[in-house]
Amino acid sequence: MTAGQQRRTAFLLAICQACYLSASSIGVASSGLVGTELAPSLLLATLPYSLIATTNAAVTVPASFLMARLGRRAGFVLGALIGGLGGVVSAWAIFERDFLLFCLGNALWGAFQATAQYYRFAAADAAAPAFRSRAVSYVLAGGVAAALIGPEIATRSKDLFAPVLFAGSFLAISVLAICTILTLAFLDIPVPSRAERAQAGGRPFGEIARQPIFIAAVANGVIGYAIMSFVMTASPIAAVGCGLTSGDAAGIIRFHLIGMYVPAFFTGALIARYGTTRIALTGTVLLLLCGIVALSGTSKPHFWLALALLGFGWNFMFVAGTTMLTQSYRPEERAKVQGLNEFLIAGSSALGSLASAGVYGGFGWDGLNLAVMPFLLLCAAITLWYALTQRAAARAPA
Numbered sequence: 001m002t003a004g005q006q007r008r009t010a011f012l013l014a015i016c017q018a019c020y021l022s023a024s025s026i027g028v029a030s031s032g033l034v035g036t037e038l039a040p041s042l043l044l045a046t047l048p049y050s051l052i053a054t055t056n057a058a059v060t061v062p063a064s065f066l067m068a069r070l071g072r073r074a075g076f077v078l079g080a081l082i083g084g085l086g087g088v089v090s091a092w093a094i095f096e097r098d099f100l101l102f103c104l105g106n107a108l109w110g111a112f113q114a115t116a117q118y119y120r121f122a123a124a125d126a127a128a129p130a131f132r133s134r135a136v137s138y139v140l141a142g143g144v145a146a147a148l149i150g151p152e153i154a155t156r157s158k159d160l161f162a163p164v165l166f167a168g169s170f171l172a173i174s175v176l177a178i179c180t181i182l183t184l185a186f187l188d189i190p191v192p193s194r195a196e197r198a199q200a201g202g203r204p205f206g207e208i209a210r211q212p213i214f215i216a217a218v219a220n221g222v223i224g225y226a227i228m229s230f231v232m233t234a235s236p237i238a239a240v241g242c243g244l245t246s247g248d249a250a251g252i253i254r255f256h257l258i259g260m261y262v263p264a265f266f267t268g269a270l271i272a273r274y275g276t277t278r279i280a281l282t283g284t285v286l287l288l289l290c291g292i293v294a295l296s297g298t299s300k301p302h303f304w305l306a307l308a309l310l311g312f313g314w315n316f317m318f319v320a321g322t323t324m325l326t327q328s329y330r331p332e333e334r335a336k337v338q339g340l341n342e343f344l345i346a347g348s349s350a351l352g353s354l355a356s357a358g359v360y361g362g363f364g365w366d367g368l369n370l371a372v373m374p375f376l377l378l379c380a381a382i383t384l385w386y387a388l389t390q391r392a393a394a395r396a397p398a
Contacts, residue, residue, distance in 0.1 A: 005188070006131055010123045010138040015183045016076065017142030018149065020116040023083070023109075023176040025150030027052065030158070030169045031106060034090075038099040048099075048106035053350040055110025056117075060346055063114050064339030071191035072122045075115055076184050083112025084177030090170040095161075105170070112177060117342050124326045125334065126189055130272065133323040137268030140319065143261030147254065202333035205340075214328040216386035218341060220280045220321030222348045223379040227287060227372045228314040230352035230359075231294075232256055235307055237357070238365040242298035252303045259311020267319045276320040277387040283316030284380045291369040291376075298365065317379075324386075 027049065035045035067075035086108030093101035123135040153172050160168025208214055235256070236249035244252075271279050290309035293302055329337040359368050 003128075003131070006127045006135065007138075009126045009187065009189065010135045012183055012187050013119045013123045013139045014142035016180050017116070017119050017139050018145040019176045019180040019183070020083075020112065020119075021143050021146030022150035022153060023087075023173040024113065025146060026154040026157075026169050026173055026176075027106070027109060030154060030166045034094060034102060034166050035099075038093070038097060038102055040099065044099075048103045050350075051103055051107040052110040052113060053346065053353070055107045056113045057343060057346040057350065059111050059114035060117065060342040061339035063111075064118065064335045064342065067115075067118065068335035072118070072189045073184055073187050074191070075118070076122075076187075077181055079112045079115025080177045080180040080184070083109050084174040084181075086110075086112065087170045087172075087174030087177065090173070091167040094167040094170065095164055109173070114342075114346075117346075118338065120322055121326070121334075121338050122189060124322065129327075132326055133271035133276070133319065134268030136322050136326075137264045137266070137271075137319050139264075140261060140267075140315065141264035143257070143264065147257035147261060151254075202330050202336075205336065208329060208333060208337060211328055212386040212389040213324050214337075216277070216280070216383050217321045217324035217328055218344060219379050219382040220283070220317040221325070221341060222344050223375050224283065224287070224314050224317030224321065225345050226348035226352040227375060228260075228310055228352075229349040230356050230372065231290070231310055231368065232307070233353045233356040234360040234365070234368055235303065237360060238298075238368075239300075239303050242365070244300055244303070248300055248303075252300075252307050255304045256307035256311045259308035260315055261311075263312055263315040264319070267315055271320060271323055276324050277383055277390070279316050280320035280324075280383045281380060283313045283318075283320065284376050284383070286313030286316065287376050288373065289313075291372060294369045295366055 031049040031052075032045055035048050039045045039047065063075055063079065066078075086105045088105075089108060090102055090105030093099070093105055120136045120139045123139045124132045127135040153176075154169055157168035157172040158166055160171070202208075232253070235252055239249040239252055267279065286309050290306045290313060293309060294306040296302065325337065325341055356368070359371055363371070
């Protein structure tokens with residue numbers, strides 16, 4: 001691809017990312033509230049939203065192999081179609097007041113999430129090595145638009161079919177899925193040839209997984225995502241528990257979303273200039289600073305700064321980890337390596353979210369922030385080890 005085509009691909013995938021994350025934010029804002037109304041017990045109120053993560057983890061690996069066979073665009077369109085169907089089913093369930101049907105609609109949405117995770121890989125694989133980190137970063141920048149658009153759509157669509165609340169919100173998810181499909185019509189990523197599909201699977205997975213670059217990539221992606229999910233999930237509960245309002249908690253999450261996606265405009269350029277290991281380590285330091293700020297006070301500005309640092313640190317670790325991962329495999333190994341990485345990230349995110357409430361309930365906000373410190377130090381040690389192996393390899397005689 002020419003430089004212009006690479007930028008065009010990244011731009012189109014950033015639009016798809018914005019549509020997907022806007023729809024996702026609607027689900028975050030609405031699913032639990034609908035579950036509270038429809039579930040036979042309050043204990044089951046978050047089950048529909050949990051099924052999104054479950055389906056995501058189940059579909060991630062098959063989706064990777066499907067796209068290796070049929071091409072990225074076909075896989076993305078299929079995921080968006082299933083997600084759009086999930087929005088319609090969820091809206092129908094709200095009209096019918098059918099909890100099981102609502103669970104089904106949410107589970108279908110998880111398939112959209114599973115395929116959308118590969119937008120950044122599609123941009124990276126279509127880019128030249130020098131542009132790869134920027135391509136990943138540009139796609140993630142679509143989250144900035146989602147942080148602004150998604151909550152606004154959720155607010156305006158909630159009462160669309162009043163007095164049946166939230167049905168319009170889930171139909172809006174379907175509209176965003178259709179917008180994704182229309183955008184994908186302009187995406188030009190070649191379908192794998194028959195010869196490429198017939199290629200062997202490459203090296204044994206054990207050989208790939210023993211590479212320092214692979215270990216560092218997975219550590220930054222998995223640990224960074226798990227900690228982000230762990231702290232983010234508890235932060236609204238902690239804010240209200242510390243005397244702030246639910247409106248304050250929503251504002252804190254907005255600071256977090258801005259922190260997650262605004263750096264995407266420049267993270268790729270920073271990686272191109274300073275390298276993946278320095279940016280990954282900077283991300284680890286930022287997450288450590290998030291914990292220090294959170295431990296130093298519970299005022300609204302403390303929460304704002306802590307959650308913004310959480311977003312910045314996650315972005316640096318995630319973009320750097322993704323860039324390292326794309327350097328760890330050969331083209332014929334892409335599907336299995338990306339599939340495993342996304343499965344691990346989805347699983348770690350779900351575990352972080354599930355563990356968050358229990359740790360906060362048992363040890364409080366301070367205990368929760370202290371709990372992440374050993375994992376961050378472990379991740380930093382792995383990244384430093386990889387940097388040292390790189391330096392040793394560069395000094396070794398040819």
